[in-house]
Every structure is written in structure tokens, then in C-alpha cells.
Amino acid sequence: MNLLLLPGDGVGPEIAAATRxxxxxxxxxxxxxxxxxxxxxxFASLAEEGTTLPDAxxxxxxxxxxxxxxxxxxxxxxPREAGGINPSAALRTHFALYANIRPCRSRAGLGxxxxxxxxxxxxxxxxxxxxxxNMHAGSGEFMPxxxxxxxxxxxxxxxxxxxxxxxxxxxxxxxxxxxxxxxANVLTLSDGLFLREVRKVAAEFPDVELEEVIVDxxxxxxxxxxxxxxxxxxxxMFGDILSDEASxxxxxLGLGGSINAGDxxxxxxxQHGSAPDIAGQGIANPTSLILSAAxxxxxxxxxxxxxxxxxxxxxxxxxxxxxxxxxxxxGTAEFGEAVCSAIRRL
Ligand code: ATP
Ligand code: MG
Numbered sequence: 001m002n003l004l005l006l007p008g009d010g011v012g013p014e015i016a017a018a019t020r021x022x023x024x025x026x027x028x029x030x031x032x033x034x035x036x037x038x039x040x041x042x043f044a045s046l047a048e049e050g051t052t053l054p055d056a057x058x059x060x061x062x063x064x065x066x067x068x069x070x071x072x073x074x075x076x077x078x079p080r081e082a083g084g085i086n087p088s089a090a091l092r093t094h095f096a097l098y099a100n101i102r103p104c105r106s107r108a109g110l111g112x113x114x115x116x117x118x119x120x121x122x123x124x125x126x127x128x129x130x131x132x133x134n135m136h137a138g139s140g141e142f143m144p145x146x147x148x149x150x151x152x153x154x155x156x157x158x159x160x161x162x163x164x165x166x167x168x169x170x171x172x173x174x175x176x177x178x179x180x181x182x183x184a185n186v187l188t189l190s191d192g193l194f195l196r197e198v199r200k201v202a203a204e205f206p207d208v209e210l211e212e213v214i215v216d217x218x219x220x221x222x223x224x225x226x227x228x229x230x231x232x233x234x235x236x237m238f239g240d241i242l243s244d245e246a247s248x249x250x251x252x253l254g255l256g257g258s259i260n261a262g263d264x265x266x267x268x269x270x271q272h273g274s275a276p277d278i279a280g281q282g283i284a285n286p287t288s289l290i291l292s293a294a295x296x297x298x299x300x301x302x303x304x305x306x307x308x309x310x311x312x313x314x315x316x317x318x319x320x321x322x323x324x325x326x327x328x329x330x331g332t333a334e335f336g337e338a339v340c341s342a343i344r345r346l
Pocket of ligand 1: 011071072073074075252253254255272273274275276277278283284285286288325
């Protein structure tokens with residue numbers, strides 16, 4: 001299979017290198033042909049090609065089997081006219097990658113939460129409060145005068161329906177429960193529409209239980225009783241915030257993998273951002289991107305996915321082979337090597 005690797009900014013190149021190495025060893029050990037092609041995006045391509053998202057990358061994505069996207073520091077990019085495009089947002093909207101699937105699972109001895117958690121947040125990925133995903137890119141926020149700023153939140157029946165269907169289909173492979181997280185008590189029209197569509201989809205899945213929880217209560221319940229959740233489906237920004245909370249409760253943002261899935265294109269991406277505070281030091285935890293790659297392999301129905309996941313679990317189980325964010329001493333590349341050893345051993 002052909003994979004496209006886009007390292008990105010901040011800790012991106014470091015965790016991408018570790019992920020690449022792991023995939024090469026996985027291919028060799030499992031006898032699965034994986035060809036990895038690397039292209040620059042973000043500040044690296046801005047310097048070379050004058051844009052943070054070259055057209056050649058956009059053209060290549062539908063031609064390969066899957067893409068692995070590193071984090072990007074788009075807040076620091078120049079304006080669009082000067083080549084600054086948020087690659088993450090652009091790929092999600094351009095290829096209609098409407099479901100951002102973010103699993104969070106507790107592991108023995110990791111994280112502050114001494115309670116079991118095994119849930120997946122299915123976050124709507126193409127609309128919501130993100131101004132670059134509104135009708136006219138960038139028009140979702142504006143200032144009528146210099147002392148007032150307004151934001152528009154876009155929710156459509158189509159967007160809500162397709163992400164809900166992804167969540168219910170996923171719940172069927174798990175514990176048959178979907179929790180719709182919303183704020184329809186305040187955002188009556190927009191979250192009202194979201195819930196209307198979720199309920200319609202729920203009727204197509206009578207074997208899956210639907211529960212509805214207000215977002216602030218959901219934030220508290222994640223801490224109080226995380227085991228009540230199986231699949232959470234929610235709008236874009238709520239999903240982003242709750243998944244950071246859930247990953248951190250499980251030990252670190254550096255553990256959170258995800259995929260951005262559409263109907264026939266999938267882009268693997270760590271849950272976290274470019275982590276500028278630790279970039280360039282070789283200490284970022286690459287688990288997030290390695291597990292994202294495993295999710296992509298699973299999406300491609302490759303049996304190598306299970307081998308990779310088992311290898312990561314094995315390494316995380318051993319305190320001596322953990323990275324610093326979760327109390328260990330290993331650097332990014334060393335952790336990658338530990339995963340490679342586990343792949344060969346298992
Ligand atoms: P961005 O604007 O790109 O999202 P950010 O400043 O919000 O950047 P995040 O990447 O979201 O940074 O990270 C938030 C915190 O989690 C930071 O302290 C960062 O160091 C930590 N963190 C994120 N990813 C990792 C990782 N892979 N390994 C270790 N720590 C991480
Ligand atoms: Mg962030």
C-alpha cells in the first residue's frame with residue numbers, strides 16, 4: 001500500500017520520523033508492502049514553495065491509499081495571500097473528511113484517573129464554530145465595530161446526519177451506545193438541528209442506545225464516571241475540547257491518535273497540536289501519531305494494524321519504556337525503537 005507522510009510543524013517532523021521507522025519495521029516483519037512517500041507542508045513548504053499546502057499534495061492524497069498528517073502551527077502562518085493555509089482544515093473540508101474519530105482509553109498505571117475509560121469521540125469535522133469552515137472561508141467571524149466581535153456557528157442536517165451515522169456504525173462494533181453531546185438548551189436552533197438529525201439516525205439503529213448529555217455535564221461526567229461512555233458524537237469544537245480532556249485524563253495528549261475519515265479518503269492525525277513548547281527537543285511522545293497510523297491501517301482493513309497496536313500497548317505497559325510526558329525517560333526516537341523491538345518480538 002502507498003502512504004503519504006506529511007510531517008508538518010513543531011514536533012511534527014520528530015513524531016513523523018518515529019512513525020515512519022515503525023511502519024517500515026512493521027512492513028518488513030509482517031510481510032506487508034508499505035511504501036511511504038514524504039512531502040513537505042507547513043513552514044517547510046512555505047520556505048520552498050511559497051505555500052503551507054502545495055497543490056501537488058492535494059492532488060496526491062486521492063491517489064494514495066492513505067495519508068498521515070503531522071501537526072501544524074497554523075496560528076503562526078502568514079495570511080492566505082502570502083501562502084498561509086491551514087492544511088488540517090483544508091484537507092478536512094476539501095475531501096469532506098467529516099468524522100474525526102478520537103479513541104481514548106485508560107491504561108494501568110497511567111494518567112490521573114484511576115477509573116476505567118474506553119470511549120471514542122466522533123467529532124464533526126467540517127463545520128461548527130470554525131470560521132474557516134463556514135459558507136465563505138473565513139467569513140464566520142467578523143467585527144461590526146472595533147469593540148464587538150461575532151462568530152457564526154454552522155450546523156447542517158447533512159453534516160450532522162453523516163457524522164451521526166459514522167458514530168452509530170462504530171457503536172455497533174463496540175458496546176452499542178451513543179451519547180450525543182450538545183448545548184441545545186442554549187444553542188436551541190443549531191444544536192436543536194444537530195440533535196434532530198442524530199435522533200433520526202438513531203431510529204435506523206434500534207440495537208444501539210442513544211443518550212443525550214449537555215456538554216458541561218459531559219465534561220464533568222468524563223471525570224466522575226468515564227465508563228458510562230462508549231461512543232460520543234458531538235459538534236466540532238465540543239469534540240475538540242472534550243477529546244483533549246479525555247486524552248489527558250488517560251495520561252497525556254501524546255497518547256491520543258485519531259483519523260479524519262470521509263466516505264473513501266482517510267487522513268491519520270494526532271489529536272494534539274504542534275506542541276511548540278517542546279518542539280525540537282526530541283522528547284515528544286510519538287504514540288499519538290503511531291496509533292493514528294494504526295487506525296489508518298485498520299481503516300484500510302490491514303491485519304498489520306492489530307500487530308502495531310499490540311506493540312504500542314506492550315511498550316506503554318512497561319514503565320521503563322515510557323516517554324517523559326507519562327513519567328518515563330525515553331526520547332521520541334528511542335520510544336519508536338522500543339515499538340520496533342516489540343513488533344519484532346510479538
Ligand atoms: P497548537 O496551537 O499547535 O495546538 P498548542 O500550544 O495548543 O499548539 P498542543 O500541541 O495542543 O499545543 O499541546 C498542549 C500541551 O500538550 C503542550 O504542553 C504540549 O507540550 C503537550 N503535548 C502535546 N503533544 C504532545 C506529545 N506528543 N508529547 C508530549 N507532550 C505533548
Ligand atoms: Mg492545541
